[in-house]
Amino acid sequence: MLSRVADSLYWMSRYLERAEHTARLLDVHSILMLERVSKTEDNKRWLRILEALRVPVTPESGDYDTFINTITLNHNNSFSVLSAIRLARENARQVRERISTEMWSELNQLYLFAIDMRNIANISHGQLHDFFTQVKNRIHTFQGITDSTMSHNEGWHFIQLGRGIERAISVSVLLDVQYAGMSRFDSIGSVDEYFEWLALLKSCTAFEAYTKVYSADLRPDRIAEFLLLNEEFPHSVRFCADSIAQSLSAIASATSTSRNSRVHRLAGRLQANLNFDQIDDIIREGLHHYLREIQSQCASIHKLVYETFIAYPVDSALSG
Amino acid sequence: MPTNTALFPQYQLGSAYDEMFTAPNIPRPHYDLLYQRLNEFGADELYHRQQAADLSFLHQGITFTVYGREEGTEKIFPYDLLPRIIHADEWDILERGLTQRITALNLFLNDIYHDGKILRDKIIPRELLYTCPHYRREMRGVNIPKGVYISVVGTDLIRMPNGDFVVLEDNLRVPSGVSYMLANRQVMRNVFPKMFANYDVRPIHNYGQVLVNTLRALAPRGISDPTIVLLTPGVYNSAYYEHTFLAREMGIELVEGRDLLVHNNIVYMRTSAGLRRVDVIYRRVDDDFLDPLAFRSDSTLGVSGLFNAYRAGNVALANAIGTGVADDKAVYTYVPHMIKYYLGEDPIINNVETYVCWEHAQKDYVLANLDKLVVKAVGESGGYGMLIGPQSTAEERDQFRQRIIQNPRNYIAQPTIMLSTAPCFIDGRVEARHVDLRPYILYGDTITIVPGGLTRVALRKGSLVVNSSQGGGSKDTWVLR
Structure with missing residues (x-):
């Protein structure tokens, strides 16, 4: 497969995951806001969301309308839901002949739907909720179409890889923001706080799955354990690490590259850590540090994927 | 939305040949069925079908890029709902005529880049060739696979008022539009399924297969399973949709200049598994931009060293470099002479x-x-x-x-030739608009013409310009068995 094609499939997938994550996070929190009244609390919340989405914070970010517009439908920045969709489509467009017609058609319709929203002057809360719901549903549909209409070949694995890396980073950043400055992990204090933990789980579609393991008794340490170390839940960081390692292994077979190369060793180490580490140890030694380490390992894997498959030096390829 | 009135009252027959009618409300025999069906449908039904077709084009992203605008740079290719129908006997003449013409043009290119007999015999003046900007001195004496210079041709035909087809232009460089021929058919088959079944329309969907076999035939060193790629200028080219479409139809890699590199006169593409040798390039990039070392040095679309690899016989290009000299509009006037000179035949299809x-x-x-x-x-x-x-x-x-x-x-x-007119569905009525016809001719081991072509329509009333950049659209073209 062309290196450029691998690159585009990888980024198409990362941008879609980003659009879905942002849409879900915003949807969960804007619904939550309806049940609350404190203005200062709201502003603090928005700042936290911006941090969790790795959006640069500007003074006017606190204003609700500006905030929503910036992060949903603004096309001048790279982090809005609309921009992520546009960039995903642009990447797909560059490799149209490598994805199925059904995939292209679905993604194209998602894009047409999203830019159409820009024409609405004052978006109501209900319209916004519909928008987020549509975005999430259509991206899920796209994933279903991808799985059932595209060969599960090297290109498909680059798509899985992109999603795995993007999701691992998003979830670990989100956890990092939520757990910042916390000292007690074994219970939650007020009802208000309960809503915050509920929101965290829902932002990862994890509430129902969590209750099936731990019941509806929300505890920060258990939530951290679930979102970091659960083996079976698709939004847990461990699940992502497993998927990254599997995809890289499949790509190694397809490209006949060595499984002992640095990128595979690094992915294997991340996977092993998340498979064997215990939440109590992690919390004792510092959750923040642990999450930072995961983010940095993901960044290194990304860099090595480029050096191995996409932007390798030509001289070494000719001599090899 | 139009109301359900008669479809044809506005249909004006002028001095041009009309594809459908011989006289008001009297269709030619092979248009009779279409005429009946359209009258049964009425304007409302046609309008609904048009909307379905619009959506189908939009959702499939069958679009072209409009230059010079930021937002909304993609438009659906304008099309007309009603098919243009070509009788089997007419097609037979076109097929023979185009085969004859392409054979002669290819012999001409081979001749002028080698012995130049036709110049020595003073059939065509030397100065005419040497003053042509598309003449490539660098191609003198270069032997190319099978001597085939023009593998993909789109010849523009128009119909004279007396009903004869004539050649308006030979497009021998990088003709485009074939994807619209195929997309039109795909959409129309869904829009008019019944009518389609009642007419015995010859299929065209094997175009991709014929094209890939044509390209395979050009493989250097006689290799049987060459690596074939389609070289595109990239996503901002107006025909990018077509490039992706054809690459997918053929199952070959769509590459940009930056995906390729040349080392020791061998062309490689950069893949996730390392460098892979490339044997045949179906290039949709003009000569000028192919290789910054050999041609325009400011080109970022091409591949440095490609021309040397080509001259060394390590890679085949379709079409060859320097074919533009034969579709120069002044050289065009000599094509009938070429046919006579190389084949000893009279042209089956004439020039304008x-x-x-x-x-x-x-x-x-x-x-x-x-x-x-x-x-x-x-x-x-x-x-x-x-x-x-x-x-x-x-x-x-x-x-x-x-x-x-x-x-x-x-x-x-x-x-000024009155191009023939054909019925078009415009604002709820059927009106006459001028059309041309561009069939696609493929030349590998043999010459193959897929039965059909792109019928281009001047959608503006009275206009004679059919180009899509000038307000033109297209129609599905049915060749009957």
Whole structure:
């Protein structure tokens, strides 16, 4: 497969995951806001969301309308839901002949739907909720179409890889923001706080799955354990690490590259850590540090994927 | 939304040949069924079907890029709902005529880049070739696989008022539009399933397969399973949709210049598994931009060293470099002579009568009759650089007069020909619009013409310009068995 094609499939997938994550996070929190009244609390919340989405914070970010517009439908920045969709489509467009017609058609319709929203002057809360719901549903549909209409070949694995890396980073950043400055992990204090933990789980579609393991008794340490170390839940960081390692292994077979190369060793180490580490140890030694380490390992894997498959030096390829 | 009134009251038969009618409300026999069905449908039904077709084009992203605008740079390719139908007997003539013409043009290219017999025999003046900007000195003496220079051709035909087809232009460089031929068919089959079944329409969906076999036939060193790629200028090219479409139909890699590199005269593409050798390139990049070392040095679309790899015989290009010399509009006037010279035959399909401005007598005639003639720059295509005398202003004619006097070699003129008209569904009624026909000819081991083509329509009333950049659209073209 062309290196450029691998690159585009990888980024198409990362941008879609980003659009879905942002849409879900915003949807969960804007619904939550309806049940609350404190203005200062709201502003603090928005700042936290911006941090969790790795959006640069500007003074006017606190204003609700500006905030929503910036992060949903603004096309001048790279982090809005609309921009992520546009960039995903642009990447797909560059490799149209490598994805199925059904995939292209679905993604194209998602894009047409999203830019159409820009024409609405004052978006109501209900319209916004519909928008987020549509975005999430259509991206899920796209994933279903991808799985059932595209060969599960090297290109498909680059798509899985992109999603795995993007999701691992998003979830670990989100956890990092939520757990910042916390000292007690074994219970939650007020009802208000309960809503915050509920929101965290829902932002990862994890509430129902969590209750099936731990019941509806929300505890920060258990939530951290679930979102970091659960083996079976698709939004847990461990699940992502497993998927990254599997995809890289499949790509190694397809490209006949060595499984002992640095990128595979690094992915294997991340996977092993998340498979064997215990939440109590992690919390004792510092959750923040642990999450930072995961983010940095993901960044290194990304860099090595480029050096191995996409932007390798030509001289070494000719001599090899 | 239109109301359900009669479809044909506005249909005007002019001096042009009409594809559908011989007289008001009297269709030609092979259009009879279409005529009946359209009247049964009525405007409302047609309108609904048109909307379904619109959506189908939009959702599939069958679009072209409009240059010079930021937002909304993609538009769906304008099309007309009603098919253009070509009778089997007519097609038979076209098939033989085009095969003859392409054979002669290919022999001509091979000749001028080798022995130059046709020049020595003074059939075609040397100066004419050497002053053509598309003539490539670098190609002199270069042997190419099977001597096939023009593997993919899209010839523009028009129909004269007497019903005869004539050749307006040979497009021998990188003709486009074939994806619209295929997309039109795909959409129309869903829009008019029943009518489709009742007409015995010859299929065209194997175009991709024929094309890939054509390209395979060009493989250097006689390898049987060559690596074939399609080289595109990239996503911002107006025909990018077509490039992706064809690469997918053929199951080959779509590459950009930056995906390729040349080392020791061998072309490689950069893949996730390392470098892979490339044998045949179906290039949709113009000569000028192919190789910054050999041609335009400011090109970022090409591949450095590609021309040397080509000359060394390590890679095949389709079409070959330097084919533009044979579709120069002044050289065009000599094609009937080429057919006679190389094949000893009379042309089956004629040229349009053409005045070449570099001959004094003809230039004087052109300058005296600017208001009656169509003047064209010889190297331009796409409807640019053109004067349509009868529809021009005095100011435009003056501009062209100056240009012709300054650079007569660059201009030819033709009588204003009323292209034939065909029925189009416009604003709830069926009206007559001018059309041409571009069949696609593939030349590998043999010459193959997929039965069909792109019928281009001048959608503006009375307009004779069918190019998509100038308000033209297209129609599905049915060749009957």
